[in-house]
Amino acid sequence: MATRAPGDLAVIPPHPPVRPSPGVHRRLLVHRLDVKASPYAYVAPFFLLFCAFGLFPLAYTAWVSLHDWTLLSDVHKFVGLDNFVALLSDDYFWNATFNTLSIGVLSTVPQLLLAIWLAHLLNRPLKAQTLFRVTLLLPNVTSVVAVVVIFSQLFGRDYGMINWMLSWFGVSPIDWNAGTATSHIAISVMIMWRWTGYNALIFLAAMQAVPRELYEAATIDGASGMTQLRKITIPMIRPTIIFVVITSTIGAMQVLAEPLLFGIYSITGGPDRQYQTLSLFIYEYFTKLDFGYASAVSWMMFIFIVVIAGINYLLTRRSRGGLS
Amino acid sequence: MSKLRPGMVTPLLAVVLAVGVTACGSGGSTGTGASSGATQPAEKIKLTVALFSDFHFAPLYEEFKKTHPNVEIVERRAQFNDHHKNLTTQLATGAGAADVEAVEAGYIATFTPLPDKFYNLNDYGLGKRQADYLDWKWKQGLSADGSKLLGLGTDVGGLAMCYRTDLFKKAGLPTDRAEVSQLWPTWEAYLEAGKKFIAAGVKGAKWFDGPGENFRAIVDQAPVGFYDDQNTLVAGTNPDVKKAFDLSAQMIQADESAKLAAFSPPWNTGLTKGSFATIICPSWKTGSIKDAAPTTSGKWDVAAVPGGGGGNQGGTHLMAPKQGKHPKEAAELIDLLTNKDTQLKLFTDAGALPSIPALYDDPTITGFTNPFFSDAPTGKIFTDAAKALKPQHVGPKAGDVLTTFGNALQRIEQGKQTPDESWAQALKDLERIK
Structure with missing residues (x-):
């Protein structure tokens, strides 16, 4: 992608060479090299870093996953796909997969709807616009540790604020940490708190590029705000929605800090593994120094992410509204 | 100062995390000044000390600097489980360990089988300290063949039961410590006393914090715990472990637990x-x-x-990983941090029970009363406990085993499983501990 633009420029030399001399030749060569090769040099740092910190670990993890690899032992026995076979019949792995998907759906879907709605609200002339936009981003710049510690207190069983407020309506105290559904909800709320504003800002940026005449015309035709959102805004910012859906999906699949800290360092994600996500499952096996198995889980997670992101991409593409 | 806290954490989560992160990257700093070879008096040396809670060591560092003006000491702390996992990783990857590392009793058997990773403190003249120590505590710090001294003990964890006199009074139970001790000669009697307390219905109060710590105490009092002397995992077949589990489950079912995980913020x-x-x-x-x-x-x-005394819960050793560049100074620091005067001072300051039996008859300790605990003669109570203490062999993955049972008891507590289901799952989980 990065090479496309310079390629077009390269074919037009400034002057046709009338009387080529050695010096001119050399200069021509340098010039050609400059336009042909230097773009690659410019993008090279990224690709070198990507190879060192992205591609190599990916490949090496695949290699480790084919071994019985314990960190403290010097012998790494090749076991082929045994780790993957064991994994597929491991209840705790599927439990972690379910938890990840459940928390992913519970956090991503409301989060994106809320983000679009917030962006829509902010995409109109308002006083103190910048203030509102900065406020949206504040939860995102807060440290995840601080967020989870505070939310864990809010969701406390005995002295938590949420249970206290629920008690006004006669609801008896909920042990948020204990239940599967309740713990997933609590964790999803933390994720939403951090990322809704961030996504709303991305949506807002896309919305500002939508031509205003469309809204003016729609207003003249008597379309309500909600209709305008549905019929104009969403179809016009579809590429951005696809982008946000995919990044959010990837993020949701990799959730680690929230469940780990919510469980007060329980690497099993609660006594019954009720909120152990895939990342936490990997972490559990890495801390047990069973690197072979942990690497196999990492690769399964990678495959899941690719598949789920792909499905989401197709779904969001198909839901083409179009301006008709 | 020494505690096994499976899956639990100190209240200062954020601070601990920050320390943990710095801990990962500070390995290189220990190498400064190693270039000159032989130690010059003027050579600046930095020693790092890695702990898992506040050991009240700070004044001792100052004391050490008086005799070693060229030494700078940096202390770092991490959450209990993280601290020990970090050390394992640092030893395996060959970088990042501190010059002096605290290792708790639940993990000591993980590290003593790796004598090549630690300095032999005999080489630095610390073998002479053997005469000071409780024999079993000394032996815990030796390599398997007994030839190398890898760690020197700080404290041991003799057991007692702390109780709230105000709540006892409200429930109509005796408050005098001698009478209270009469209430529970056995753990069964403790369970029954708890039923009386619950029946009295003191508002907002349960009998104990959480079942995991009682379970651990009952196991600690048995002659054999999770491992036999050959380091074979026998937790699933040892009748004493099952008995401890059943008793803990009964306490939960009698609604005696406040369902608080020890050292968590809600516990505080x-x-x-x-x-x-x-x-x-x-x-x-x-x-x-x-x-x-x-x-x-x-x-x-x-x-x-x-259950009649006995039982040791926790207690720590200090070890010097070979990654450190200044073994001589590290050994001298360990000597200072574990010597008689230090252990005496740390008992009165931090409640750390000495591992030097000569101190058990020291009037400063035997006469010590703790004003925080209604002037209870904690000096006498804990030295008596220490004298009655029958040490138990601790196996290599004792920490993971304890976490497994802790989770099992919590599942009963949260009403997710019956005791039988939970025990069955715990047995399956034990098979995963390799």
Whole structure:
């Protein structure tokens, strides 16, 4: 992608060479090299870093996953796909997969709807616009540790604020940490708190590029705000929605800090593994120094992410509204 | 100062995390000044000390600097489980370990089988300290063949039971510590006393904090715990472990548990608010309670532990990983941090019970009363406990085994499983511990 633009420029030399001399030749060569090769040099740092910190670990993890690899032992026995076979019949792995998907759906879907709605609200002339936009981003710049510690207190069983407020309506105290559904909800709320504003800002940026005449015309035709959102805004910012859906999906699949800290360092994600996500499952096996198995889980997670992101991409593409 | 806290955490989560992160990257700093070879008096040396809680070492560092003006000491702390996992990783990857590392009793057997990773402290003249020590505590710090001295003990964890006199009074139970000790000669009697307390219906208060710590105490009192002497995992077949599990399950079913995981933030709140009337107290925990709930001063007292004494819970060793560049200074620091005067001082400051038996008859200790605990004679209580202490062999993955049972008891507590289902799952989980 990065090479496309310079390629077009390269074919037009400034002057046709009338009387080529050695010096001119050399200069021509340098010039050609400059336009042909230097773009690659410019993008090279990224690709070198990507190879060192992205591609190599990916490949090496695949290699480790084919071994019985314990960190403290010097012998790494090749076991082929045994780790993957064991994994597929491991209840705790599927439990972690379910938890990840459940928390992913519970956090991503409301989060994106809320983000679009917030962006829509902010995409109109308002006083103190910048203030509102900065406020949206504040939860995102807060440290995840601080967020989870505070939310864990809010969701406390005995002295938590949420249970206290629920008690006004006669609801008896909920042990948020204990239940599967309740713990997933609590964790999803933390994720939403951090990322809704961030996504709303991305949506807002896309919305500002939508031509205003469309809204003016729609207003003249008597379309309500909600209709305008549905019929104009969403179809016009579809590429951005696809982008946000995919990044959010990837993020949701990799959730680690929230469940780990919510469980007060329980690497099993609660006594019954009720909120152990895939990342936490990997972490559990890495801390047990069973690197072979942990690497196999990492690769399964990678495959899941690719598949789920792909499905989401197709779904969001198909839901083409179009301006008709 | 020494505590096994499976899956639990100190209240200062954020601070601990920050320390943990720095801990990962500070390995290189120990190498400064190593270039000159032989130690010059002027050579600047930096020693790092890695701990898992506040050991009250700070004044001792100052003392060390008086005799070693060229040494700078940096202390770092991480959460209990993280601290030990970090050390494992650092030893395996060959970088990042501190010059002096604290290792708790639940993990010591993980590290003593790796004598090549630690300096042999015999080489630095610390073998002479053997005469000071409790024999079993000394042996815990040796390599398997006994030839190398890898760690020197700080404290041991003799057991007692701390209780809230105000809550006992409300429930119509005796408050005098001798009478309270009479209440529970056995753990079965403790269970029954708990039923009386619950029946009295003291508002907002349960009998104990959480079942995991009582379970651990009952196991600690048995002659054999999770491992036999050959390091074979026998937790699933040892009748004493099953008995401890059943007793703990009965306590949960009698609604005696406040369902608070020890050392978690809600546990701290519970301590302050009086959410539970009793708590198992290894010596060092008297220090933890005082640190976590300073406003409850005078409301506590200390009685004998059910089950007739015995049992050690926790206790720490200091070790010097070979990654450190200054073994001589590290060994000298370890010597200072574990010597008689230090252990005496740390008992009065932090409730750390000495591992030097000569001190058990020292009047400073035997005459020590703890004002925080209604002037209970904790010196006498804990030295008596230490004298009655029958040490138990600790296996290599004792920490993971304890986490497994802790989770199993919590599943009963949260009403997810019956005791039988939970025990069955715990047995399956034990098979995963390799």
